[in-house]
Amino acid sequence: MRLLIAALCLLPLPLRADPVIDRVLDEVVSPGLAVFTTATGALEAAAVADCRATSEDLRAAWAGAMDAWFGIADLRFGPLEDGAQRQIIAYWPDNGGHRPKALARWLAGWQPGAEDAAAFRTQPVSVRGLYAMESMLYDPRFNTYTKSDAGCALVRLATADLSATAHEVATAWEEDFATVLRTAGDAGNARFLDAIEARQAVFTALLTSLQFDIVERIGLPLGTVETPRPTRAEGRLSGRSQRNLELSLAAHEALARALVPEGATLTGEDFERVRWMAARLDDPDFSGVADPTGRFRLEAVQTALTLLRTVANEELSAALGVTMGLNALDGD
Incomplete structure (x- = not known):
């Protein structure tokens, strides 16, 4: 037993947690991610219930997801910056004017029954995320679709994609990056040396x-x-x-x-x-x-x-x- 205690004493002690990082994670990151994942899930559900741009419930759910985005938008490091997740969620500004053209191309090429969530995730960021949804709901060039045409298919795919992306970001934070921040300076932390x-x-x-x-x-x-x-x-x-x-x-x-x-x-x-x-x-x-x-x-x-x-x-x-x-x- 004495040998075991002596051996344990030779192990490096974990560094004291940084109260600044703890506050950032506990007061900003964790609640912000929870609100955003909930809001994007509600948006997906609203689109399933009624995908039309005239749906007040859908518009309200989109506004809620848009509001929630600002709770995590300042996290310009970590999971939001990996794999272009920020651009997928919130591609703005669209300085080249790509979004209307990309939406028009997608809608023109749609075939009934060909909806594929995996294939949609390979689409350009200009047809995905919060701002593409804004165009589908409020741009008169796109928001006159019915339940049976391409616009509805796009809205349902885009909202499901957004909800999935939000959950991926939240999971990456909770299961990995939060620990990376909290353990800055630990021997095994190659991301933050202190x-x-x-x-x-x-x-x-x-x-x-x-x-x-x-x-x-x-x-x-x-x-x-x-x-x-x-x-x-x-x-x-x-x-x-x-x-x-x-x-x-x-x-x-x-x-x-x-x-x-x-x-x-x-x-x-x-x-x-x-x-x-x-x-x-x-x-x-x-x-x-x-x-x-x-x-x-x-x-x-x-x-x-x-x-x-x-x-x-x-x-x-x-x-x-x-x-x-x-x-x-x-x-x-």
């Missing part, structure tokens, strides 16, 4: 998401003073451009608060100010960017968000002992 690297991954994801709002979610519809581009706004078809921005900002704040270690001085005042400004845009689809007053309001939100990102970078990096790593927007 807790600082794990913190840096989350911190970089937050700053990248803030930049995405500044450059894409707000910047695309703003265009230029001479050429505003309201038709490039996210959620324009469904009239939820402003809602998406508000949900995105709320998600950023939740992640930032989870990152703040005990005793840090970071406050939520900057987040609260930007969210207050966004909530008062009164511009559901950002069509107001074509009007000087509407444009000024959205530009003001963009300016405030840019300042917020600078403040978050300075305060969080100092509190966490990290710097921003490379991200998907570098070089854009």
Whole structure:
């Protein structure tokens, strides 16, 4: 027995769990994944019950899944980035205008009775996920289908595919990547050599998401003073451009608060100010960017968000002992 105890004492002790990573996983990742998988499952069920674009239940279920997406959209590392899962779930912006063409091709080539979930998973991301569903529900070029034609088949395949993808991402997090984050620095962890690297991954994801709002979610519809581009706004078809921005900002704040270690001085005042400004845009689809007053309001939100990102970078990096790593927007 004494020899066994002595041998155990020679084994490396597990590293102390990082409270920052624990908070991120327990307060953001786990609940966000649970809500998203539930919402996409409800969307699939609604499509089975009534696949028509005129179904209020289907539209409500899609809106619920869209809302839930923002709870995990800031996780720009791990399972969402493996196998293009992010693009499959939420391919936007569609800068090349691929989605309408791809949807039209799929619908034109449909044959009754040929629905195949496995084959659908080989389709381009432009016909899959939340934004393809938005087109099928709200784009007048596609939303006049009946229960017996290609549009219905596409909606049912796309919602089942989305639900399956959500469950795959959640499973990968729960069964693998959460442990990889929690055990950063352990001898067998080749992904994160220490807790600082794990913190840096989350911190970089937050700053990248803030930049995405500044450059894409707000910047695309703003265009230029001479050429505003309201038709490039996210959620324009469904009239939820402003809602998406508000949900995105709320998600950023939740992640930032989870990152703040005990005793840090970071406050939520900057987040609260930007969210207050966004909530008062009164511009559901950002069509107001074509009007000087509407444009000024959205530009003001963009300016405030840019300042917020600078403040978050300075305060969080100092509190966490990290710097921003490379991200998907570098070089854009």
